[in-house]
Amino acid sequence: MGTGGHTDPPDEHAPRADGSGHRVPEGQSPEEYGDHRGRGDHDDHGHEHRSRWPLVAAAGAAGLYGGVASYILGNETGLVPPLLGVGLAVVGTIVLLAGVAGWVDQAFLAPARDPQGAPKSRDSYVSTTLVFLATDVSTFGALFVYYFFVRVGAWPPEELPPLLGSLVIVNTAILVASSVTFHYAHEALEDDERRRFLGLLGTTLVLGLVFLAGQAYEYYEFIAAEGFTLSSGVFGTAFFGLTGLHGLHVTLGVGGIAVLCWRALRGHYGPNRDTSIATVSLYWHFVDAVWLFLVIVLYVGASV
Incomplete structure (x- = not known):
């Protein structure tokens, strides 16, 4: 004053x-x-919306695969009780399913129930998705190691069906194309081009479904026409184990893309609301990369 x-x-x-x-x-x-x-x-x-569910799912997957490995080890060597492996696999399966269910609800269903709610932390969801995919590499890696042991030991198998044909080439092109359309769909969303985003995302879903249909037809041809099944020696186990695991991943990815399409049609996404798109696209590109490696190692490698 x-x-x-x-x-x-x-x-x-x-x-x-x-x-x-x-x-x-x-x-x-x-x-x-x-x-x-x-x-x-x-x-x-x-940042309060950090998702723990991918880590829960990864822990469950580790328990499942560790239980299966313990069961096989127990049966072959007697070092551990086989029932211990069965119990671990059952618990791991329950935890895995709980993690996937919680992840789907938190990342996809909850925002769909309240599309105008506070946006989730994109970075935290992307980072936990990357952690989950890193653990998933070990899942495929274990089966690939099994296949490599098959190649070193009992090779060549007595009866090997013609693996490398036009069907697998077309299927590979379809899956690669779906990864490309997904990438450009995300770019269209960031540019706020809604119609282009919806068209490319829908195309990705259709291509994923076509790939699954092609893989189902391939299985039919191998089983019905060639008599090549899961019980066709160690190579049959490796082939159907690897392609079946990958097919499961593609099925989960197609389900995720279907949810994205449903939410996109309801206008839940925009340039600053793309967390679900970013996480599912990472998963889908991972599935695509695994398939390319699988084709090179399993289809091409077994044919040379």
Whole structure:
């Protein structure tokens, strides 16, 4: 206060307060500071939505595969009780299914129930998806190691069907094309091109379904025409184990893309609301890469 009851003019260099009483940093207006605080609060709120379900699913998968390995080891060597492996596999399966169910509900169904709710933390979902895919590499890796042991030991098998034909080439092209359409669908969403996004995402779903139909037809040809089945020696076990596991992954991916299409048609996605698109696309590209490696090692490798 100045003398004589007059109010001193405000110091333009003194820190100001916004509407909530917070001190505004020098060089910012209260409105700018409020916007900054709002973004900060939003970011902090977003980071509360870290998904634990991919890690739960990965732990369950580890228990399942470890149980199967323990069961085989127990049967072959007697070092561990086979029932221990069965119990571990059962528990692992339950945890795996619970993790997948929780993940699907949290990442897909909950946002669909409340599409206007607070956006989830994209980075946390993407990072946990990458962790899940890293653990999934070990799943395929175990079966590939088994196949490599087959190649070193009992090779060549007595009866090997013609693996490398036009069907697998067409199927491979279809899966690669689906990965390309998914990538450009995501780009279209980021550019806010809704019609192009919906068209490419729907195309990805159709290509995934066609791939599954092609793999089912291939199985039919091998089993009905060639007599080549899961019980056709160690190579049959490796072939159907690897392609069947991959087919399961493709089926899960197609289910995820179908949910994306359903939500996209309801207008749940936009340039800044693409967490589900980003996570499913990572999974789908992973499935595509595994298939290419599988074709090179299993189909081409067994034919040379």
